[in-house]
Amino acid sequence: MEVSNRADDFIPAGLASLGLEADEIELAVIGAAHAMFWPPILELLALDVGEAAPEPRPDLSQPPPPR
Amino acid sequence: MTALDLSLAGQAAAIASGEADAGELLEATLARIAERNPALNAVVETFPERSREMLAQAPRGPLYGVPVVIKDEWPLPWRAQRFGAAEMLAPSAPGESGPYRALRDAGAVIVGVGNMHELGSGSTGNVSVYGPARNPWNPERCPGGSSSGPAAAVAARLVAGAVGADGVGSIRYPAAYCGLTGLKPTFGRAAMEGHHMAPYSTMIVSGPLCADAADCRLLGSVLCGEELASGAPRGLRIGIVRDAVSDDVEAPVRASCAKAIGLLCEASGGEMVEIELADLDASALAGVLIANTEGMNGLTPDRLNHLDPELSPLGRGLLKYRMLLPAAATVKALQVRALMRQRLAALFDRVDVIAWPTVPAVAPPLQMPLVELPSGTLTADQANVRGGALANLTGIPAISVPVGLSEGLPIGLQLQAAWGRDELLLDAAEALETANGRGKVEALPPLAEAAAASTEG
Numbered sequence: 468m469e470v471s472n473r474a475d476d477f478i479p480a481g482l483a484s485l486g487l488e489a490d491e492i493e494l495a496v497i498g499a500a501h502a503m504f505w506p507p508i509l510e511l512l513a514l515d516v517g518e519a520a521p522e523p524r525p526d527l528s529q530p531p532p533p534r
Numbered sequence: 535m536t537a538l539d540l541s542l543a544g545q546a547a548a549i550a551s552g553e554a555d556a557g558e559l560l561e562a563t564l565a566r567i568a569e570r571n572p573a574l575n576a577v578v579e580t581f582p583e584r585s586r587e588m589l590a591q592a593p594r595g596p597l598y599g600v601p602v603v604i605k606d607e608w609p610l611p612w613r614a615q616r617f618g619a620a621e622m623l624a625p626s627a628p629g630e631s632g633p634y635r636a637l638r639d640a641g642a643v644i645v646g647v648g649n650m651h652e653l654g655s656g657s658t659g660n661v662s663v664y665g666p667a668r669n670p671w672n673p674e675r676c677p678g679g680s681s682s683g684p685a686a687a688v689a690a691r692l693v694a695g696a697v698g699a700d701g702v703g704s705i706r707y708p709a710a711y712c713g714l715t716g717l718k719p720t721f722g723r724a725a726m727e728g729h730h731m732a733p734y735s736t737m738i739v740s741g742p743l744c745a746d747a748a749d750c751r752l753l754g755s756v757l758c759g760e761e762l763a764s765g766a767p768r769g770l771r772i773g774i775v776r777d778a779v780s781d782d783v784e785a786p787v788r789a790s791c792a793k794a795i796g797l798l799c800e801a802s803g804g805e806m807v808e809i810e811l812a813d814l815d816a817s818a819l820a821g822v823l824i825a826n827t828e829g830m831n832g833l834t835p836d837r838l839n840h841l842d843p844e845l846s847p848l849g850r851g852l853l854k855y856r857m858l859l860p861a862a863a864t865v866k867a868l869q870v871r872a873l874m875r876q877r878l879a880a881l882f883d884r885v886d887v888i889a890w891p892t893v894p895a896v897a898p899p900l901q902m903p904l905v906e907l908p909s910g911t912l913t914a915d916q917a918n919v920r921g922g923a924l925a926n927l928t929g930i931p932a933i934s935v936p937v938g939l940s941e942g943l944p945i946g947l948q949l950q951a952a953w954g955r956d957e958l959l960l961d962a963a964e965a966l967e968t969a970n971g972r973g974k975v976e977a978l979p980p981l982a983e984a985a986a987a988s989t990e991g
Contacts, residue, residue: 477858481857481858482854482858485857485858486836487835487854487857489854492851493847493851493854494851496848496850496851496855497852497854497855497858500852501855503913503916504855504859507815507816508823508859508863510816511819511863511866511870512860512863512866514813514816514866516866516870516873517873519872519876521871521872522868522871522872525871525929526722527721527736528720528721528722528723528929528954529954530878530879530952530953531876534876
C-alpha cells in the first residue's frame with residue numbers, strides 16, 4: 468500500500484479528530500514540522516530492532532543490566 | 535587582571551585568600567552585566583538586593599562569593615521560572631530548587647537569570663519570550679540553545695560560570711557555538727529538584743557551562759553534591775565513528791575535531807579505535823520523540839486551544855503537532871533506547887570515550903538558522919540533534935570542548951563516556967586543553983577582547 472506523506476490529508480484530519488484549532492501561521496508551522504518529521508518517523512516505525520524490548524523502568528544513571 | 539576576569543576557580547581562590555573582596559566582585563559583576571548585556575540579551579533579570587543578601591548569608595563553601603548565572607529553568611525563592619516562554623504549560627512558583635540549594639550551600643551568589651530558547655525546544659536560542667540571546671563571537675549569530683543565555687553570559691565574561699540544563703544537547707550546543715566547555719552529567723547525577731519536568735523526565739540534567747574543564751569540574755561538583763575528582767587520563771582509547779551522519783559536517787569543523795582527537799590521543803598515549811554505532815539517525819529521532827512526549831505531560835486539546843497568544847507561532851504550532859504523533863513511534867523510540875544502551879555498554883568495553891563534533895557547523899545566523907552540510911541544507915536543529923541526542927537518550931555523560939575557530943566562530947568537539955565516568959570526560963578535556971596550550975579555552979570573543987584591551991591600555 469502506498470504511504471501518504473501529504474500534510475493536507477493528515478494534518479486537518481488529525482487536528483479535527485482531537486478538536487484542535489490552528490490559525491494560518493500555526494498550520495504553516497505544523498506543515499513544515501510534518502514535512503521534516505514524518506519521513507524519519509516512518510523509517511523509525513519500519514526499523515527492525517530485533518528483540519530489543521523497552522527496558523522496564525530503566526535506570527538511566529547506570530548501564531543496562533546484562534541480557 | 536581584575537578578579538572579574540579570573541576563572542571561576544580563580545575567583546573562588548582569590549576570595550578565599552583575601553586577594554579579592556566578594557562584595558566588590560559582586561558589584562563589579564553587576565556593573566559588567568549592565569555594560570555588556572544589552573548587546574547580548576544573555577541575562578534576562580538581575581536582582582541586586584537578593585544577590586547582596588545571598589552573599590551576606592553565604593557559607594564559606596567552595597564557591598564562596600563567586601557570582602554565577604542560572605538558566606530560566608528553575609525557580610528561585612524570589613522568582614518563578616518562565617522556561618523562556620510567555621506560558622510555561624506547567625505550574626510554576628518561586629521556590630528553592632535543587633540547583634539553587636547547591637549553589638547557595640557552596641557559597642555562590644546568583645546574580646542573574648539566563649535567557650533560554652522558548653520551552654527548551656530549540657538548539658539555537660533565537661526564539662524566546664525575552665527576545666533572542668546573541669552570540670558574543672558575532673551578535674548576528676545564534677548562541678545555541680536551549681541554554682543560550684548562560685552560555686552567552688560566560689562567553690562574554692559577564693560571569694565565570696553558569697548553570698544550564700541539557701534535555702537534548704541543550705548545554706553542549708551553546709557550549710560549542712560560544713567556545714565554552716559544557717558538561718552534561720550522567721542522568722540523575724546533578725541537582726534537578728524543582729524543575730517542573732524533574733518528576734517524569736528521563737532526559738534532562740543540570741550541568742555547568744564554563745570557560746574550561748577545571749571550572750566545569752568545580753561547578754559540576756557543586757551541582758552533583760560530590761567531588762568530581764581529577765586524574766590524568768592514560769592510554770585513552772578514543773572511539774571514532776565513521777558513517778554518513780557523523781561525517782556529514784563542515785570541512786573546517788571536521789578538520790579541527792580530527793586535529794584535536796589526534797592531540798588528545800598523543801597527550802594520553804592512547805589510541806584511536808574505529809567503531810560502528812548503527813542507527814544514529816534513529817536514536818536522534820528517538821530522543822526527540824521521548825523528550826517531546828514527556829514535555830506533553832498534562833496538556834489537553836482544550837489547553838492547547840487556549841495558549842497564550844504571546845507564545846511564538848513556532849511554539850504553538852509545534853505543541854499542536856506533537857499531539858498528532860503516533861504513540862507507536864514513542865514505543866519504538868523506547869525500544870531504540872534499549873538497543874542503543876546495550877550497544878553503548880558493549881562499546882565502552884572497547885573504548886573509553888567516543889569523539890565526534892558537538893555540532894556539524896558553526897553558529898548559524900539568528901535570522902535564519904540553517905546550516906550547509908555536505909548532504910545539503912538543514913535546519914540547525916535537524917543537524918545538531920544527530921550528535922546531541924544520544925547522551926540524553928541513553929543517560930551517558932558528555933562534554934563539549936572548544937577546539938578551534940572557523941569564520942571567527944567557535945568549533946566544539948564532543949566526548950562521551952560510560953555511565954558515571956563524568957570525571958574521565960573532565961580529565962580528557964583538561965588533557966586536550968593542555969595539549970592545545972590552553973589557547974582554545976582562553977580565546978575571548980571580540981566583545982570581551984576589546985573591553986579587556988581598553989582596560990589594559
